[in-house]
Amino acid sequence: MKKIILTGGGTAGHVTPNLALVPALEEAGYKITYIGSYEGIEKDLVKKAGIEYHGISSGKLRRYFDWKNFTDPARVIRGYGQARRLIKKISPDIVFSKGGFVSVPVVLAAASLRIPVIIHESDMTPGLANRIASRGATRFCCNFPETLEHLPEGKAVLTGSPIREELTYGDKARGLEFCGFTDDKPVLMIMGGSIGSVFINNAVRESLDTLQQTYQIVHLCGKGNLDPSLEGRKGYRQFEYISDELPDLFAMADLIISRAGANAICELLALHLPNILIPLSLGASRGDQILNAASFEKQGFSYVIQEEDVTAETLVKAVEHVRDHTDEYKKAMEQSGQLDSIATIINLIEECVNLQD
Numbered sequence: 001m002k003k004i005i006l007t008g009g010g011t012a013g014h015v016t017p018n019l020a021l022v023p024a025l026e027e028a029g030y031k032i033t034y035i036g037s038y039e040g041i042e043k044d045l046v047k048k049a050g051i052e053y054h055g056i057s058s059g060k061l062r063r064y065f066d067w068k069n070f071t072d073p074a075r076v077i078r079g080y081g082q083a084r085r086l087i088k089k090i091s092p093d094i095v096f097s098k099g100g101f102v103s104v105p106v107v108l109a110a111a112s113l114r115i116p117v118i119i120h121e122s123d124m125t126p127g128l129a130n131r132i133a134s135r136g137a138t139r140f141c142c143n144f145p146e147t148l149e150h151l152p153e154g155k156a157v158l159t160g161s162p163i164r165e166e167l168t169y170g171d172k173a174r175g176l177e178f179c180g181f182t183d184d185k186p187v188l189m190i191m192g193g194s195i196g197s198v199f200i201n202n203a204v205r206e207s208l209d210t211l212q213q214t215y216q217i218v219h220l221c222g223k224g225n226l227d228p229s230l231e232g233r234k235g236y237r238q239f240e241y242i243s244d245e246l247p248d249l250f251a252m253a254d255l256i257i258s259r260a261g262a263n264a265i266c267e268l269l270a271l272h273l274p275n276i277l278i279p280l281s282l283g284a285s286r287g288d289q290i291l292n293a294a295s296f297e298k299q300g301f302s303y304v305i306q307e308e309d310v311t312a313e314t315l316v317k318a319v320e321h322v323r324d325h326t327d328e329y330k331k332a333m334e335q336s337g338q339l340d341s342i343a344t345i346i347n348l349i350e351e352c353v354n355l356q357d
Helices: 016-027 041-048 072-090 103-112 128-136 145-150 165-169 172-179 198-206 246-252 262-270 288-298 312-324 326-334 341-356
Strands: 002-007 030-037 052-056 094-097 117-121 139-142 156-158 187-191 216-220 236-239 255-258 275-277 302-304
Touching (some): 016 030, 016 041, 016 341, 052 072, 072 103, 103 128, 117 341, 172 246, 312 326
Parallel strands (some): 094 117, 187 216, 216 236, 255 275, 275 302
8 A cells, every 4th residue: 555644733723734635645545644733723623534643743833932932852852863763664665745844754754765745835935944845855746836836946846725525415405504694695705814913803893784775694713703783683693603504604605705815815726716815914924825926916916905004995896896897706716727736746645656656
C-alpha cells in the first residue's frame, strides 16, 4: 500500500484542506498519517476524522519581538529530529504540507531523506513557514494565478484549494427549515469569520430594513456578537457560528457576504456562490486577505469592499450591484480552471510518487 504523510497546523485553515483530500487519497489506495503539533487545533480535528496522528515539538515563526523567539528555535530543531525519526519509521512515498509553523520541520526532514514533498499555499503570497519550507518542496500548489510568480520556477501548479466534500451535499429545503425561512424570497448570508467582525455586523444591522425588502438574512456574527434585540425578527436569523448545518445554508444562499480568507473564498468559488468580500485590513493582518480579494475581483468572481469603507450605504450598494449582475459572476466562476482541485492535487501526488519509483 502507498503511504502519505499529511502535515500542517496552527489554524483550521491549515488543516481542513488536508482533510478534504482524505476520501480521494483513500480511494487512490493511500495509507494516511498526520504529523502536527502536540496540542494544536489540528490534533482534535485529525483524530476526529479517524486518522493516525503524531505530535512533534514546534515553535512559532514570529516577525515581531517576543521572549519565545529565544526558545522556539530549539523547539523547531527538536521537532526536526522527531519528524525525521517518524518519517524513517513510517517510510512514506510522499509528504503533503498545508503550511503553518509545525510543517517546517516535517518538510525539511522529508527533503533530507529524499522523500518528495508537495506544499500547498492558500494565500496570494507565501507565508513565512512556506517560504522557509519551499527549499524542500518537489512541487508547489497555489490558489491564485498571481502566486505563481512568487514560487520556485518549474515547481508551481495552479490547483485551487481542496474543499470539504460535504459542502457540495447541502440541501436547500433543510436550510430553509433550519432558519424558518420561506422558499419564495432569496437568502443573503453573512459570514464575518470565526470571531465575527464589528464592522460587518454593524453595517448589516443598520441596513436590515433595506436589505430585508429583497432578502431573508442569515447572519453568522461570531462568538459573543449576538444582538438580543433582533431575536425573533421575521426573515432574520443570527448565529454565533454554524458547523454541521453549513452545507445546507450554502445550498439555500443566493448571495454571500464574507471575509476573504483563502479557504473560505475558494469554497465560494467551488460552489459558484455570488459574493461580496470584505478583507481584513492591514492593521489586523499581513494584508493577505486584501490580495486574495483583489485577485477574485480581477477574475470576475467577487465584488470587494475594503473594511475601512464598510457602511450601511456601501453594503446596500454592493448587494444591489451583485444582485443585478448575478449571472455574470456565476458564469465567471463556472469557467474557472480551479474547480476540480482535489483531482488535480491527487494527480500531482501520483505523478510525484511515480517519478520516485
